[in-house]
Amino acid sequence: MARYVVTFDTPDAGVLESEAPELLAGYGFSTDTYFPRLGIGVVDGERDQLASLRARCGELRRPMTFTQELTYHAISGGEASVRPGAPPFSDTADLTWGLQAVGIDAARAAGQSGAGVRVAVLDTGLDRHHPDFSARAVVTQSFVPGEGPYDAHGHGTHCAGTACGPWAPSSGPGYGVAPEAELYAGKVLGDEGSGSDTTILAGIDWALQNECHIISMSLGADVREVHPPYVAAGRRALEQGALVIAAAGNNAQRSAGDPGFVGAPANSPYVLAVAAVGPDLRTADFSARSSPHDGGEVNVAAPGVEVHSAWPEPERYRSISGTSMAAPHVAGLAALICGATGVRGQDLWDRLLDHVAALPQEDPLDVGAGLAKAPETPSW
Known part of the structure; x- marks a missing residue:
């Protein structure tokens, strides 16, 4: 059996x-x-x-x-390659390099912060006691047997922070893309950072039940084949007005000649797959490349190297790398666009791709349509 x-x-x-x-x-x-x-x-x-x-x-x-x-794992811990020369972006006292790269100043100037948009982050849970989340109305739920929604791992708090953390945190630079989005933190990966189809599908079903507009998943299994459950789940989500966004995967080692491949669930044709770039806007060494089957392509890229975000107390903040860090940047951008325009589902997917910045030095197989960006101010 x-x-x-x-x-x-x-x-x-x-x-x-x-x-x-x-x-x-x-x-x-x-x-x-x-x-x-x-x-x-x-x-x-x-x-x-x-x-x-x-x-x-x-x-x-x-x-x-x-x-x-299948069994899935939190996608993080990628090693960042360092290229000579000063990168165009770096963290400042005001903003992380990732928020600068995605053009968050345009959103701030337009007063667009994701208010009224529900974002589900399905991961290792959330530290509700973190000072940047303790006063917010956050909905949490655990789908891991025997474990509550508290994040004892850290990965989920970090991803939730990137998607929906503050522009003006208790200390350090602003790090969240959509600070006024309504956060739904579903624990689908256990304290050791792994989960199953059962826990992940339960989280997606919960997010749809709660009418979340965006579902962000920084998790994966390194399988080349499209896993049918996420073809159906992604399609049903789009039909119900929700966009599922997932990390492309960290199974590459480009410096050793291995470009990797997009794993499940990101390789579903109905799930938006996100690759990682560094502060130099070059593809991260660990970031997976498009696979040659329908759904296996990288759709878009976002900041994923040395990303500063929330971490469970007492550490409070940490910088880590991975396509896991790139995916919630895109989820936050989707929340900004959804809040400003009301578009949902497939229309939101299309609108996201309308606002990418070209990365001419990179292969589209690695970065898809380009760098995900907030719309310029007149476009809101």
Whole structure:
């Protein structure tokens, strides 16, 4: 017996809410971890048993696939390569280099801070006692059995800080892209930094239940193949007006000739994959390159090297690197654009790509459309 993810990839609400769970139950599978907003269930069973269910779904013309459950990890700890010469950006007393690079001054000048937009950061949780979050109305939830929503790892607090932290924190430079967005911190990775399809899909389902506009995931599994659950989950999210953004992955070692590849869930065609650049706006050594299949491409790049953000007390702040640090920059930018224009889902994806800055020294296979940026002031 093994654990499998069963995906019914259809927009038909009747199938998702009623027929699919009935089919699962009819073949002896538990529906305790079936997510009707996504049409995905996680079950224990035998491959032959699932093959019989798939055959029946084929007879009924119901799209169904099953794959073994994967394990995912927080994507961080990438080694930053250093190139000669002074980079164009560096942290100042006012702003991190990342906020400068994405053009946050244009948002500040326009008074756009993400107010009214709900951003779900699905990661290792959040330190609610951090002085930059303790006075804010933050919604937290844990999907990791036996663990509460507190972030004992640090990765989740850092990512939440980049997406939704303050422009004027208790100390140090401003580091959050969308400081007035409504933060939903879902713990889908445990205190050791790992999780499963079960915890991650539960977090996505929760974010959709709470009508979050943006879902940011700085996590991944180093598998080249597209994992069907995130094809369906990304598609259902877009249909419901939510944009899923994920880190492309840290499996490259470019200095050794290995460009890596985009892993799951970022390699879903319906999930926006984010690569990392450094303060010199060159592709980070660890940042994964586009894969040659649909969905495997990097869509956009963002700051991901030596990024300063929140960290659980008592340390309070830390600078780390990874495509994990790039993804929440884009999530924050999406919140700014959503708050200013009201666009959601696929329209928000398209609007994000309308405001990138070209990176002419970089290969589009590495950075996608270019560097994610806030719109210039007249564009708001």
